Amino acid sequence: MSIGTPKQPANAPITEAARRDPVDPGLKRWQIRFPKALRTPLGIVGAGILVLWLIAAIFAPLLAPFDALAQNFPRLSAPNGENLLGTDTLGRDVLTRILVAARTTLPAAVFVVICSALLGSVLGAIAGYFGRAVDEIIMRIADLVFAFPTIILAMVIAAALGPGLKNAIIAILLVSWPSYARVTRSLVMTARGSEYVIAGRLLGFSAGRSLAREIAPNVISPVVVLATLDVGSAILTMAGLSFLSLGAVPPTPDWGAMISEGVSQFAAWWIAFFPGLCILTIVMAFNFIGDSLRDTLDPHTAQEVGETTS
Amino acid sequence: MTSIDQAPAAATAHSPAAGAPLLELDSVACEYKLDGGGRFRAVNGVSLQLGRSEVLGLVGESGCGKSTLAKLICGLEKPADGTVTFDGHPVRALGLKKRAKELLGIQMVFQNPYASLNPRRRIRDQLDDALALNPDGGWTVESLLDAVDLPADSAQRYSHSFSGGQRQRIAIARALAAGPKVLVGDEPIASLDAFLQTRIARMMRDLAIDSGASMIFISHDLSVVRDIADRVAVMEAGRIVEVAPTDQIWNDPQHPYTKKLLAAIPKVDGKGIIPGSD
Ligand SMILES: Nc1ncnc2c1ncn2[C@@H]1O[C@H](COP(=O)(O)OP(=O)(O)O)[C@@H](O)[C@H]1O
Numbered sequence: 001m002s003i004g005t006p007k008q009p010a011n012a013p014i015t016e017a018a019r020r021d022p023v024d025p026g027l028k029r030w031q032i033r034f035p036k037a038l039r040t041p042l043g044i045v046g047a048g049i050l051v052l053w054l055i056a057a058i059f060a061p062l063l064a065p066f067d068a069l070a071q072n073f074p075r076l077s078a079p080n081g082e083n084l085l086g087t088d089t090l091g092r093d094v095l096t097r098i099l100v101a102a103r104t105t106l107p108a109a110v111f112v113v114i115c116s117a118l119l120g121s122v123l124g125a126i127a128g129y130f131g132r133a134v135d136e137i138i139m140r141i142a143d144l145v146f147a148f149p150t151i152i153l154a155m156v157i158a159a160a161l162g163p164g165l166k167n168a169i170i171a172i173l174l175v176s177w178p179s180y181a182r183v184t185r186s187l188v189m190t191a192r193g194s195e196y197v198i199a200g201r202l203l204g205f206s207a208g209r210s211l212a213r214e215i216a217p218n219v220i221s222p223v224v225v226l227a228t229l230d231v232g233s234a235i236l237t238m239a240g241l242s243f244l245s246l247g248a249v250p251p252t253p254d255w256g257a258m259i260s261e262g263v264s265q266f267a268a269w270w271i272a273f274f275p276g277l278c279i280l281t282i283v284m285a286f287n288f289i290g291d292s293l294r295d296t297l298d299p300h301t302a303q304e305v306g307e308t309t310s
Numbered sequence: 311m312t313s314i315d316q317a318p319a320a321a322t323a324h325s326p327a328a329g330a331p332l333l334e335l336d337s338v339a340c341e342y343k344l345d346g347g348g349r350f351r352a353v354n355g356v357s358l359q360l361g362r363s364e365v366l367g368l369v370g371e372s373g374c375g376k377s378t379l380a381k382l383i384c385g386l387e388k389p390a391d392g393t394v395t396f397d398g399h400p401v402r403a404l405g406l407k408k409r410a411k412e413l414l415g416i417q418m419v420f421q422n423p424y425a426s427l428n429p430r431r432r433i434r435d436q437l438d439d440a441l442a443l444n445p446d447g448g449w450t451v452e453s454l455l456d457a458v459d460l461p462a463d464s465a466q467r468y469s470h471s472f473s474g475g476q477r478q479r480i481a482i483a484r485a486l487a488a489g490p491k492v493l494v495g496d497e498p499i500a501s502l503d504a505f506l507q508t509r510i511a512r513m514m515r516d517l518a519i520d521s522g523a524s525m526i527f528i529s530h531d532l533s534v535v536r537d538i539a540d541r542v543a544v545m546e547a548g549r550i551v552e553v554a555p556t557d558q559i560w561n562d563p564q565h566p567y568t569k570k571l572l573a574a575i576p577k578v579d580g581k582g583i584i585p586g587s588d
């Protein structure tokens with residue numbers, strides 16, 4: 001093969017970044033850097049509060065001193081030696097009801113967030129990958145949902161479906177998927193044009209395989225962060241709906257409904273105060289954790305996640 | 311060369327007469343829509359042929375349409391005009407569909423080694439994807455890594471632990487694993503350190519030729535192209551202005567633009583006068 005004369009000492013030895021040790025296994029495919037994230041002070045506080053709440057919810061039957069529905073005590077008694085957090089208007093133990101309510105609220109909130117994260121990110125990924133008409137349709141519907149304040153729209157949907165925990169969950173699902181759709185869409189649109197995705201397409205990947213194998217591992221972390229931040233607002237919205245009698249049906253214990261009951265009993269501050277404290281701590285915990293997780297994302301992605309939750 | 315053995319089975323059945331070029335571009339044009347509403351012809355009336363086991367260098371300054379031409383060849387852009395034919399098959403734009411089997415013989419190495427590997431997948435998985443296209447090519451993940459001078463344990467790692475040059479070699483290994491008949495390198499060495507450029511370029515050439523493939527090597531650096539290309543095509547503002555064997559381009563350039571490009575190369579080879587620089 002006659003080609004031109006080489007110009008430089010082309011076989012110069014390779015000193016290139018002196019081959020690094022193969023110790024660092026790097027990021028695993030689905031790994032999110034939880035440990036590092038929770039090293040921030042707020043992350044530790046949030047995780048701590050969450051762990052306490054999980055213990056409380058899991059062991060509620062053991063921890064709760066009484067029957068959540070039994071009306072055995074003097075009505076409206078202030079916190080005392082027997083009823084540590086007092087009793088409500090029907091003479092039920094507030095501490096017991098708070099603990100039992102946690103057993104439905106926490107799983108329901110996590111469940112609704114997982115469902116809306118799945119629904120929203122699948123729709124957003126489809127919109128971002130395929131573009132054109134599919135994108136237009138999905139994102140216009142998302143815009144429509146975004147146009148209303150979340151709680152108002154959730155109220156309207158819950159009112160239309162009728163009260164009950166299931167309908168409250170459906171209402172929250174319907175109002176909360178668009179933020180996942182937006183974030184996932186823009187991440188997928190960026191990833192779709194990157195060389196490694198194109199290289200996969202050149203190797204004959206179908207759209208589905210390209211999305212699932214190449215793109216999904218790269219967009220999953222921000223979605224998880226967003227979902228963590230969202231658990232808090234799901235709990236708030238759920239409490240808001242039951243405050244308006246659109247959530248769990250009485251006599252099922254529920255934080256929002258307890259606050260609603262306490263509002264009309266202003267002198268008996270403990271009825272509303274303790275459930276309110278529960279909501280506050282758990283929402284804070286999820287926000288702390290979500291914020292510290294967000295700090296592990298790259299700045300650009302973090303900003304995108306931040307925009308939809310602000 | 312055993313290019314037929316290396317090719318995906320589907321393509322061999324339709325192989326045209328031995329004399330036909332492996333890849334043929336016939337007055338191809340490509341237009342981009344501009345934000346203002348107009349259209350910009352990034353590639354205009356390009357006709358080119360690539361033979362079997364041939365290395366064609368494509369040179370031209372930044373923005374002249376080299377990448378667009380590479381995308382046209384891979385089906386990543388739709389020609390506004392003209393046709394691209396690979397091994398007797400028309401190259402259709404990829405769109406959202408799965409790439410046609412008979413076109414899998416065209417593979418590409420991209421310019422930016424930091425974007426061309428998936429950060430969340432092990433090197434092994436990414437090489438395996440390509441090997442699946444070409445199970446009879448005789449490659450394994452280990453032999454591929456060895457061919458590009460990387461240790462076998464690289465397979466278990468993720469791209470972030472590699473330098474730019476190492477990543478580019480992995481990208482070359484991946485393209486090679488698919489058993490391409492045409493390997494397109496779109497400025498694969500442009501973002502590498504100077505001392506690595508020639509080495510990687512030669513490695514690409516040797517691996518492509520040894521596996522029976524042809525190569526289109528895009529660069530804005532004529533001196534590297536001179537080192538590895540059999541023929542050189544010179545591109546200016548969307549058009550090919552001159553195509554000739556490498557020595558001829560070097561010693562007897564015809565087009566003024568080619569002369570200008572040659573004149574811009576610093577005289578480092580000790581051979582004295584670079585033609586066209588007087
Ligand atoms: N997606 C695009 N939209 C509009 N113009 C583009 C696009 N891609 C490239 N161009 C323009 O087309 C011309 C050729 O680009 P390119 O093929 O990337 O050149 P090269 O690879 O030779 O540097 C440039 O002027 C560039 O600005």
Ligand SMILES: [Mg+2]
Nearest residue numbers: 376377378497
């Ligand atoms: Mg380019």
